[in-house]
Structure formats: C-alpha cells, structure tokens
Amino acid sequence: MSEPGPESVPTSADPRSKRPTKRRAVTPHAEHANQIETLFKDPSKDVQLPNFSTSRTSGSLPPPPEIVANVQGSSAGAGSGEFHVYKASRRREYERLRLMQSEVDKEKDNETWEKEREEAKRKDDEKTEKNRRRREKRKNVKGKKGGAQKDAAPTVTGLAAPDMDTSADGVKGAEGAVSHEVPGVIIHDDD
Template sequence: MADNASGDTAGDALPRERKPSNTALAKQRAHIENLMQNVDKPIELPQPGSKKPLLKPPPEIVLNVRGSSAGAGSSDFHTYRELRRKEHLRIKLMEAEAAEDAIGEEFNREREALKRQDEEKTAKNRAKRQKRNKAKQSAKKSKPAEKAALPVADE
C-alpha cells in the first residue's frame, strides 16, 4: 500500500504497445516504406492484359469424318454439341466486338461534331473580338487626326 501512496502503479510504469493495424492504408504504407528503403531496386510492373479473349479460328480440316455407310455413333452428339458451343461463342464475341466498334465510331463522330461546333463558335468570337479591336484602333488613330483638322480659333 505504501507504493500506491507515491503514485506509482504497475499499469502506469510501462504503457502497452499497440498492435499494428491491419487496414488497407497500413498495408499500403508498409509496402511503400519497403519500396523506399530500396530506392535503387527497379520496380516490376505487370503488363496490362488484353481485354479480348483469344479464340482459335474454326478448323479448316475436320478430322473426325464419318464414313459413307456409318451411322451416328454414341459420341457424335457430344462432338456436335461441343462444336456448336464453340461456334456460338465465336459468333457472340464477333458480334460484341462489332457492337463495341460501332459504339466507338458513334462516340468519335459525336466528339468531332462537338469539336467542330466549338471551333466555329471560337472563330466567330475571335472575328467579333478582332473587329472590335480594329474599330478601337481606328477610333484612336482618327481622334488625333480630328483634333489636328479642327481650326484653332484666334482671337
């Protein structure tokens, strides 16, 4: 009890250390600090991937050809279904690419039209501004000429 009278308690002697927080900001901060410790080390950035899935073109030569007297075998339906699925996927991707191209072309057309309108408006305003400035300049030049042209009245 005498220890408590002096004001020292066991809890006040050493404060507990906090655990590092596990937030995204803390992770990013730690990552940046690690990068800054090794400034000379080059950073390897991943290359951006292609947006479009690559499909093989349809086969030119069909390898599983049936004979003229052969009937449908047990695996023919599954083979047909797989070929049909691949062809439908290929057509769907081609249509999506065509639609994306059409949207891009439409966007570019609209952007060019807006750009042309802006340029026309700018040219019109430039012409008005130049005309106004030319009128001011001619007014300034004509004022001294008018003063000189006025006869001075001698009394």
C-alpha cells in the same frame, strides 16, 4: 500424485512421436495467414503476382476446323458420347461468333464516337473563330474612334449619369470619370 511425465503427453503432441499431426480443414482466414507468413519469412524474395487476364477476342480463339469429319446433329444417330462432342463444338462456334459480333459492335461505337467528337470540335472551332472575329472587329472600331484616347485615364461607362458616382469605392477623376481603387490587403506592423 507424481509430476507429469512423458507418459501424460498425448502421442500426437509428443516431439518424439513419428506420427503426423492431425490435419484440420483449412479456413480461408488460416490460409491467408499462412500465405502472409510465407511472404514475411524472406522479405528479399520477389513476390510473384498472377497475370491479369486479357479480354478475349476472336483472334485469340483457335480457328474453326476446316474439315469436320463426322457431321451430325444433336440426336441424329448419335451415341451417348457424341452428344457432348456436338454440344462442345456448337458452344465453341457460338462463342466465336459472339466475339466477332462484339468486335464489330465496338468498331461501330468507336466510329460514331469519333464522328461525334469531330462534330463537337468543329462546332467549338467555329464558335471560337466567330468570337475571335468579333473581338478583332471591336478592337478595330475602338482603335479608329480615338487615337488620343488611349493615353487618357480609363473611363467607366454605364447607365448612370456621368456626374454621379455609383460605386462604393470609386473616386472621381479630373474629367468626372470614375476610377476604381484596387482592393488589397493592408498589413500593419506592430513592431
């Protein structure tokens, strides 16, 4: 037996052959891999992304024709080609009407949402104003009761008897009022 030579190479795989290689059906995986390889061949090249589709509106559609030359129904004396023309024009008109109706519905929804939002904001503002007036009233009443009491130590009032200490960390002051210690973190240095 002799060594394999150029005669043993299939004709399509032989680099000297002018015959094109067989084209196979491209799978989605192979197509995606090919696109990625194309992108990585020249990384400095800008990537072109497709434009995102915008929502269609009645303004984006062409206006309906002002003059309809041949007005007829789907079957009244129509030939075989006229039926499709009629169906296409009817479909365009229904699409235009549907888009116009959806725009009207969106506007109504926006109006009702705005009304609800304004109503909620008005209620919130009223409640805030009511609470503010209540705080101001309490502040004024407290200020009139004891002008000298502002300098004294803060007292805790509750349902317990004044001479009883009900808090775990409370310490009685000079006047019998409970003053609370502020909890904190104690750090011990082990140097």
